[in-house]
Structures are given as C-alpha cells and as structure tokens.
Amino acid sequence: MPVIKSMEELEKIRKQAKDMINLRVDNETKTRIVVGMGTCGIAAGARPVMLAILDELKKRNITNVIVTETGCIGLCQYEPLVDVIQPDHPKVTYVNMNPEKAREIVVKHIINNQVVDEYVVPNI
Amino acid sequence: MEIYRAHVLVCKGTGCVASGSEPIMEAFQKELEKKGLSKEVKVVQTGCLGLCELGPNVLIYPEGSYYCTVKTEDVPEIVEEHLLKGRIVERLLYKERDTKERFRSLMDIDFYKRQKRIALRHCGLINPEIIEEYIANDGYRALGKALTEMTPQGVIDEIKKSGLRGRGGGGFPTGVKWQFAADAQGDIKYVVCNADEGDPGAFMDRSILEGDPHTVLEAMAIAGYAIGASEGYIYVRAEYPIAVKRLEIAIEQARNHGLLGKNILGTEFSFDIFIRLGSGAFVCGEETALLASVEGRRGEPRPRPPFPANKGLWDKPTIINNVETYANIPEIILQGADWFSNIGSEKSKGTKVFAVGGKINHTGLVEIPMGTTLKEVIYDIGGGIPNNKKFKAVQTGGPSGGCLPASLLDMPIEYDTLIQAGSMMGSGGMIVVDEDTCMVDIAKFFLTFTQEESCGKCPPCRIGTKRMLEILERITNGEGREGDIELLENLAKSIKASALCGLGQTAPNPVLSTLRYFRDEYEAHIKDKKCPAGGCQALIHYEVVADKCKGCGMCVKVCPTQAISGERRKPHEIDLDKCIKCNSCYDRCPFGAIVKL
Numbered sequence: 001m002p003v004i005k006s007m008e009e010l011e012k013i014r015k016q017a018k019d020m021i022n023l024r025v026d027n028e029t030k031t032r033i034v035v036g037m038g039t040c041g042i043a044a045g046a047r048p049v050m051l052a053i054l055d056e057l058k059k060r061n062i063t064n065v066i067v068t069e070t071g072c073i074g075l076c077q078y079e080p081l082v083d084v085i086q087p088d089h090p091k092v093t094y095v096n097m098n099p100e101k102a103r104e105i106v107v108k109h110i111i112n113n114q115v116v117d118e119y120v121v122p123n124i
Numbered sequence: 125m126e127i128y129r130a131h132v133l134v135c136k137g138t139g140c141v142a143s144g145s146e147p148i149m150e151a152f153q154k155e156l157e158k159k160g161l162s163k164e165v166k167v168v169q170t171g172c173l174g175l176c177e178l179g180p181n182v183l184i185y186p187e188g189s190y191y192c193t194v195k196t197e198d199v200p201e202i203v204e205e206h207l208l209k210g211r212i213v214e215r216l217l218y219k220e221r222d223t224k225e226r227f228r229s230l231m232d233i234d235f236y237k238r239q240k241r242i243a244l245r246h247c248g249l250i251n252p253e254i255i256e257e258y259i260a261n262d263g264y265r266a267l268g269k270a271l272t273e274m275t276p277q278g279v280i281d282e283i284k285k286s287g288l289r290g291r292g293g294g295g296f297p298t299g300v301k302w303q304f305a306a307d308a309q310g311d312i313k314y315v316v317c318n319a320d321e322g323d324p325g326a327f328m329d330r331s332i333l334e335g336d337p338h339t340v341l342e343a344m345a346i347a348g349y350a351i352g353a354s355e356g357y358i359y360v361r362a363e364y365p366i367a368v369k370r371l372e373i374a375i376e377q378a379r380n381h382g383l384l385g386k387n388i389l390g391t392e393f394s395f396d397i398f399i400r401l402g403s404g405a406f407v408c409g410e411e412t413a414l415l416a417s418v419e420g421r422r423g424e425p426r427p428r429p430p431f432p433a434n435k436g437l438w439d440k441p442t443i444i445n446n447v448e449t450y451a452n453i454p455e456i457i458l459q460g461a462d463w464f465s466n467i468g469s470e471k472s473k474g475t476k477v478f479a480v481g482g483k484i485n486h487t488g489l490v491e492i493p494m495g496t497t498l499k500e501v502i503y504d505i506g507g508g509i510p511n512n513k514k515f516k517a518v519q520t521g522g523p524s525g526g527c528l529p530a531s532l533l534d535m536p537i538e539y540d541t542l543i544q545a546g547s548m549m550g551s552g553g554m555i556v557v558d559e560d561t562c563m564v565d566i567a568k569f570f571l572t573f574t575q576e577e578s579c580g581k582c583p584p585c586r587i588g589t590k591r592m593l594e595i596l597e598r599i600t601n602g603e604g605r606e607g608d609i610e611l612l613e614n615l616a617k618s619i620k621a622s623a624l625c626g627l628g629q630t631a632p633n634p635v636l637s638t639l640r641y642f643r644d645e646y647e648a649h650i651k652d653k654k655c656p657a658g659g660c661q662a663l664i665h666y667e668v669v670a671d672k673c674k675g676c677g678m679c680v681k682v683c684p685t686q687a688i689s690g691e692r693r694k695p696h697e698i699d700l701d702k703c704i705k706c707n708s709c710y711d712r713c714p715f716g717a718i719v720k721l
Contacts, residue, residue, distance in 0.1 A: 003382035005390040007268045010259070017260035023131050024185045024249055032186075037209045050129075054164060058127045066186040067129040069210030 019063035029087050031065045031110065036081035038072025044079035045098065052099035053082075056106040065110060078121065084109050094119045128166040130207055133183040135248060137172030137334050138327070138366055144196070145180035151199040156207070165207050171335015173248035174489040175235055178218065183230060183248070190230040191216040221485055221507050238505050240467065241491045242475050243291075243328070243451035247335030252370050255377040258338040264383050266454035267342050270349055271391045274457075279350040280306055283453070285461035287473035292318055292409075292446025293524065293550050293626065295539040301443055304433035305351040308441035313353035315344050316437060316444040318414060319360035319367070322406040323522025324573060326553035328477035329447035331489055333360065333367035336451070337374035341384065341397055343450035346457060348395040351443060356397040359414050363404050371399055406523075406577035410625045411444045413579065424581045425625035446551065448477055469495030472538040480506050482555040483513065492537070499533040502556055513558035516657075517641070521550025523570045523577075524630030526637025527563060546637040548630070562659025563642040564649055568596040570634040574627060585628030588619040592635060600660045604650035613639065658720040661705045665721055670695040672717035679709035679718065 004010050035041070035050045046069075053067055075081060078095035082102060085091045092115050094105060101119055108114045134140075134149040149167060156162045173181050178192035182202075189212050191202065198216055205211045217226040218233055227233045241247075250257040258264070270279050284299030305313060317340060321329040333340065344356040360368055375397055378384040386394045400418045407413045408423040415437050417423035436442025452474060456464045465473045472494035478501060481487045485507030492501060498518055502508065509515050517527040520537075526547035528535070535541055539549050557566060575589040592615050595608050616632030623629045639646060648654050655663040668688075673695040680688045680696065687703040690696030698709070698718075710718045 003380070004264075005382060007272055007389060010264060010268055010389065013256070014259050014262070014265070017256040019127075021131075021250065021257055021260050023128070024133075030186075034210070042209075051164075054127065054129055063127060068186060069208065071209055071211050 019061075022063060023066070031087070032083075032085045033065060033067045033106075033110070034070050034083040034085065035067070036071075036073060036079055036083075037069035038076075038079075040072050040076035041079045041081065046080040048099050049080045049082065049097045049102045052102045053106055056103045057110075060106070060111065062106075062110065075121070081121075093121045095121045126163070126166075128164060129186075130165045131185045132165060132167045132207075133170045133185070133248070134167065135171070135173050135179060135181040135183075136169040136366070137176070137247075137331055138364075139172060139176030140179035140181055141366065143179040147196050148180050148182065148194055148199060151196045152203070155199050155203040159203055159208060161203070161207060168251045169253070170249060171247040171252050172244075172331035172489060173230075174239075174244070174331075175218075175486060176489065177487040181248075187212065188230050190218045190227065190233070192218050235486055235488070235490070235505055235507070238500065239491050240475050240493050242455050242467075243332060243448050243477055244335070244489065244491045245455065246339065247331055250336065252335055252337055253373050255338060255374070255381060255383075258336070262454075262458060263338055264342055264389075266457035267345050267349075267383070268389050270346050270457055271389055271393055276306065276350045276352065279346060279457065282461045283350075283456060286456045286464040287461075287468075288449065288452055288456060288464065289472065289539060290446060291448035291452075291476065291549075291552070293521075293548070295549055298445060298449055301433060301445070302347065302350050304431065305353075305436075305441045305443045308434045310441045312355075312438075312440045313351050314437040314440055314442040315347045315351070315353045315356040316415070316418065316432075316442055317344055317356065317358040317360075317450060318409060318411065318444050318446045319358055319364075320402045320409040320414060321361065321364075321447070321551060322404075322409045322577075323524075323551050323553045325481045325555055326479045326522060326551045328479055328489055328552055330364050330367050332447050332451050333364065334370055337367075337370045338378065339454055340371075340447055340450045341374055341378055343453035344397055345384065345388065345395045346453055347443060347445070347450075349393050351441070353443075354394050354396070356395065357400055357418055357437070358397060359400050359402055359408070359418055361404055362401040368399065368401065375399070405579070406573075407579040407625070407627050410627055412625065414444065415442065424579050425627070427624060448552070468493050469536060469538050471540055476537065476549065476552055478552045478554045480554045480556070482519075483509055483558040483561070484556040485510050494538055495536040497534050497536050498528065501537070501554065502533070506556070509556065509558050513560065516557050516559050516561060517563065517566075519547075519555040519557065519566065519570075519634070520553065521548040521633070522553040523574045524548060524626065524633055525550045525553070526633045527557075527566060527641065528637070529641040531641075546640050547633070560657055560659065562600070562655050562657040563638045563645050564596065564600055564655075565657075565659045567635045567638045568593070568600055571596060571631065574631040578627065578631075582622075582624035582628060584619045584622040585624065585631060588615055588623075589628070589631050591615060592619075592632065596635070599646065599649045600655075601662045602649070602653045602660075604646075604653075606650070608650055609639065609643070609646055664705065665700055666698050666703060666705065666710060667719055667721055668696050668698055669717045669719055672715050674715055674717070676714070678712050678714065682708040682712045684708065 080097040082094045152167045182191040182194045219226045280302045288298045289295045408417045410425045413423045413425040432442045477491045519527045578585045580586045675693040687699045
C-alpha cells in the first residue's frame with residue numbers, strides 16, 4: 001500500500017480493504033451459495049464445484065456473496081447440490097452440478113439474477 | 125486480492141495467549157494446509173473479545189460461530205466438520221450458564237447482547253497488525269474529516285459538546301482539557317497518552333492497545349491538530365509486551381502510509397508519535413509523575429497548578445488522556461457529538477469499559493452505556509455469583525475506589541453517583557466479592573497495594589497510609605483496640621486533605637467506604653475478636669459438628685498436617701494446635717460437618 005496523500009486515496013483504499021473483511025459483518029442480508037458437502041456430495045465431486053464457484057467469484061471480484069457448505073440433505077443421487085439463497089427470494093436448489101455448470105450459475109443467477117431452470121431440482 | 129469463503133478469528137489478546145491461543149492458530153494453519161483449504165479459509169489473529177475466562181476464543185465467519193475453551197485437539201474436528209462439511213461443532217459452542225442453551229452466533233449471547241461497544245468497537249473483529257483492516261472499518265476517516273472539514277477549534281467544540289469525560293480516573297471533561305492546552309501560549313505543544321494502566325484487575329487499556337492500536341494513534345493525531353501539537357508520546361507499561369509490539373507495528377505502518385509524519389493526507393498538518401516504556405510504578409499513572417518519567421526523571425508527582433495543559437512535558441503545554449478516552453474520539457468526530465451525547469445518562473455520556481473480576485461467573489471485559497445499573501452488569505452480563513453464594517459487595521475504581529454493598533445494586537453507574545456513594549469510576553476495575561470475603565481484609569488488601577506503591581515524596585501518603593495499614597493489620601490479627609475505627613477515620617480524613625497527588629488523596633477510600641457500609645464487621649473484629657465472614661485466619665478456628673459427621677475420613681485424607689483424627693464411622697476431631705487453617709477439610713467435607721467459627 002502506498003503513501004496516502006488525500007482523502008480520496010484513503011477512501012479508495014477503504015473500499016478495497018472493505019472487501020477483505022466484509023465477511024465479518026452483516027451476513028443476514030447477503031446472498032448465500034450453499035454447497036452440499038456430506039460424504040455423498042464430496043464423493044460426487046462437490047469440492048471441485050465449490051472451488052469453481054470461489055474462482056468464478058474471485059475472477060469477477062464479487063465479495064458480497066457468502067459461500068458456505070452444508071451436510072447431506074437426503075437427495076444423494078442428485079449430488080453435488082448447490083443452493084442459492086437470496087434475501088426475500090425463495091431458495092433455489094441446483095442438482096447434478098459440475099464445475100462448468102457452477103460457473104454458469106454464478107454468471108446467470110448471481111450476476112444477472114436469472115434462475116437457470118434447466119439445472120434446478122426436478123419434481124420427484 | 126484473494127477472496128476467502130471463511131475467516132477463522134483467533135483471539136491473540138494477552139488472556140487468550142496465556143490460555144494457549146498461539147498453538148491453536150498454528151494448528152488451524154497446519155490443518156487447513158493439510159486439507160487443502162488454505163486458499164479458501166483465512167486465519168486471522170485479533171485482539172480481546174472480552175470473555176477471557178472462556179479462552180482461547182475462536183470465532184468463525186460467515187456464520188459468526190463462537191467457539192470457546194478450544195484445545196489444539198479440537199482443531200482437526202472444527203476444520204473437518206465446520207470448514208469442510210459445513211456442520212457447526214455444537215459441543216464447542218458457547219453455552220449460557222443457566223439454560224445451557226447453545227448459540228450459533230456471538231452477538232446472540234447475553235454477555236454481548238447487552239453491551240454497547242464504542243471504545244472496544246474493533247477489538248476481536250480486526251487484525252490489529254494489518255492497517256488495511258482498520259481502514260476498512262472507517263479507520264483514519266475521522267482524522268481526514270478533522271483535517272479537511274473542521275477547524276482545530278471546531279474539533280474541540282465537538283468534543284466539548286459530546287460531553288466526553290476522562291476514562292482514566294478523575295473524569296475531567298476532555299474537551300475542556302483540550303481547550304486549556306489550545307489556549308495556552310507556546311510554540312511547541314505535546315499530546316500524551318496515558319497507557320500506564322495500574323489498577324489491579326483492570327485491563328481495558330491493554331486490550332484496546334492490543335486489539336485496535338490504530339484508533340489510539342488516530343485520536344492522538346486528531347488531538348494534536350486540535351491543540352496545535354506536532355508530537356505525541358505514548359507512555360505504556362513494559363509489562364504489556366504484546367501491546368507494545370502491536371503499537372510499534374501500528375506506528376510503523378501509519379508512518380509508511382503517510383498517516384503519521386509530515387503533511388498528513390496532503391494537508392499542512394504534521395504529527396508523529398513515540399513510545400516511552402514505564403517500569404510499572406503505580407504512581408506513574410498520575411499525570412505529573414508520568415510526565416516526569418517520560419522526560420527521564422524519577423516518576424514522582426509535583427503539586428498542581430500549574431496544570432500540564434499550561435506547563436507539561438518539558439514545561440510545554442500538554443494534554444494527557446487515557447487510552448480508553450482516546451478510543452472514543454474517532455467515533456465522536458465521525459458520528460457527531462449529538463450521537464455520542466445521546467448515549468448514556470444525563471451527566472455521564474457515552475459508554476464505559478469495565479474489567480469485571482472476582483467472585484463472578486463471567487470474568488472479562490464489558491462495555492456498557494453509562495447509567496446501566498450495577499445489578500445489570502453483575503447479574504445480566506456477568507452471570508451472577510458462582511457456587512450459589514450471596515453477593516456481598518462490589519469494589520469499583522481500583523485501589524482509589526470503594527466498596528459498594530448489595531443495597532446499592534440498583535444504582536446507575538455514573539461518575540457522580542459513584543462518588544456520592546464513596547467510590548469512583550476510576551479506570552473501570554470492578555471486583556465482586558461474595559459472603560465469604562471479609563471486608564476489613566479487602567480494605568487491607570487495597571491499602572497494602574497503595575502503601576507499597578506510594579512514591580514517598582509527601583509524608584501524608586508515605587507515613588499516613590503506613591499507620592493506617594498497621595491498624596488494619598492489628599484488627600485482622602485480633603488485636604484491634606477500642607478507638608481504632610475513629611483513629612482510622614481521622615487519619616483517612618487528614619491524608620485525603622493533605623496528600624500531594626491523586627494516589628494519596630484516594631488511598632483511604634477503600635477503608636472509608638468499608639467503614640461506611642460494613643462498620644459492624646470492623647466492630648466484630650475489634651470487640652468480639654470474630655471475623656463474621658470467616659476470612660481472617662487469626663480470628664477463626666475449625667470445628668467438627670458431631671451430629672453431621674459420618675466419620676467418612678475424607679477430611680483426614682486431605683489434612684496436610686494430620687490434625688484430624690477419629691475412628692471410622694464415628695465423629696472426628698480437629699487438633700487445633702496442629703491445624704494450620706488451610707481450609708482443605710472445610711472444602712472437602714461432603715456433609716458440611718466442618719464449620720468455621
């Protein structure tokens with residue numbers, strides 16, 4: 001970090017630094033991406049899916065989204081499962097994820113706010 | 125910039141370091157490395173979270189899960205379950221003492237819910253060794269606002285309007301102090317930070333320095349701008365190695381980024397800060413003694429006036445404020461005087477940090493709005509008295525303060541109410557004692573401390589406190605005489621009136637306040653040669669109640685001097701000549717058959 005010579009520069013650094021720590025505040029109002037990480041999820045490849053999501057978010061510099069994991073929710077044959085939970089929206093569950101589909105969801109659902117219907121959980 | 129999906133915050137305040145947080149942090153790093161998670165999960169060291177009793181404390185975000193008393197063996201489980209699989213490790217979560225309810229988020233628990241954290245706002249939430257984390261939380265914005273939008277007088281007016289009073293002891297209005305120094309004639313002026321925290325049990329200043337050092341630097345720079353100073357000194361105890369180290373790092377970072385030094389934020393204002401280490405003399409917390417020590421002279425007070433605001437460091441106009449006072453300044457500048465003066469009570473504004481200790485369930489650091497009652501702090505936040513014992517008194521203000529009895533529990537905590545009740549705010553130590561504590565003994569404890577720490581410059585303090593202590597010693601040894609109480613009162617009054625500095629003037633307070641509220645205990649010691657609380661060894665002996673004794677032999681086993689004898693299943697006896705009054709049998713007896721008389 002260079003010498004800060006004005007209020008504007010301080011403000012710029014503050015905004016950048018905020019991304020670094022905003023995980024620690026006000027998490028109720030943020031979008032959450034939840035990856036199923038039970039034994040079934042991990043076996044079906046949930047780790048690469050999660051890493052792909054993290055990578056995609058990083059590439060696009062999106063810091064106001066929480067990525068977290070959860071245990072098995074019972075739909076083992078559809079793993080890896082990914083939930084996208086936005087405040088004031090119903091939870092969307094995506095099934096049979098792989099890294100490519102996961103990246104698509106980040107772009108379409110998180111950034112453009114469009115649910116990717118072809119990947120959501122089927123009526124069973 | 126790296127993006128992490130989770131942050132593991134490990135408390136590295138002195139309390140948690142002492143209970144072993146350093147190996148825990150290493151274990152997290154190692155375990156995350158092993159599981160290949162180190163690119164996704166960040167391990168962060170922070171300052172004190174407040175609940176030191178339950179250390180080492182670990183906080184995991186985004187969930188805000190609060191794990192306490194974590195051991196290195198627990199780390200693999202937390203990493204595997206919580207950080208890899210997303211399952212919170214319930215058994216390590218904080219649990220409420222009464223309901224045994226466990227909480228998934230820190231701010232839901234009683235201990236934090238009732239607090240209002242201003243001075244401690246960043247403690248436990250940011251890494252004190254990384255300036256960016258401070259800047260991210262509005263750090264140095266107050267300094268910028270003061271330098272670019274406010275005049276020096278404007279800053280002083282804002283502080284005056286806020287009603288902020290000194291948090292280190294006396295409670296003098298901070299803005300007025302600044303005004304004196306600003307009005308004083310002189311080309312060179314100084315800003316000094318009093319970080320010589322000496323009250324037994326008080327550790328809020330240390331925690332602020334350890335957890336949020338930049339806030340003190342920023343506030344000192346603001347003060348420098350307000351009074352026209354370009355140099356500041358922090359006088360900190362050498363016994364606070366972690367605080368000193370973090371201060372050094374913070375000063376270095378601030379200099380590197382142009383937040384200290386020449387032409388701060390591109391303005392005309394220049395300011396730099398230097399550290400001076402104190403060697404632990406209690407009297408050096410007194411401002412004139414502190415200044416003498418900073419100058420390299422012997423730490424002894426001098427008569428005031430002249431006050432430091434006119435003639436301070438190297439005889440130049442100087443302001444001295446305590447760490448906690450400074451920690452409030454940036455928030456007042458940013459949020460405004462009105463915001464601050466809306467918090468607290470009519471005459472005491474804002475919040476105060478208390479170090480709560482003694483016979484209480486949650487020992488630790490709490491910050492509460494002024495006007496909160498003692499009861500709320502002790503019962504609602506502190507969790508009450510352990511082992512179903514009865515509350516007896518609370519000692520506030522350290523060795524200069526006094527003891528307040530149960531009848532004053534509903535008293536709001538304010539500067540003036542505490543003084544009226546014979547105690548004081550002091551730096552915010554709060555020691556709770558239960559029914560087993562002898563109040564004469566407590567008074568003796570605090571007087572022993574001040575007597576030892578008296579610098580010896582003025583006779584009332586040097587000789588007077590010594591004589592008082594001798595009287596207390598003979599009372600607790602069962603040799604008290606008629607007239608001792610009156611003699612104590614007389615001495616106390618004279619010392620208060622004639623001692624040179626705050627240390628001497630307040631030294632009799634613990635004796636006076638215990639005499640005021642617990643006079644009957646003194647009388648019992650002197651007249652009946654009895655200690656009602658069973659605290660004074662010389663005045664008690666142990667006996668076996670024959671009816672209750674089942675002859676189990678437990679006491680025989682724990683007695684270190686073989687003073688107890690008796691046949692099995694028959695009542696035992698204590699040989700008082702052999703008994704050393706260690707209390708072991710009393711603690712051990714499962715039937716309550718041993719009594720202190």
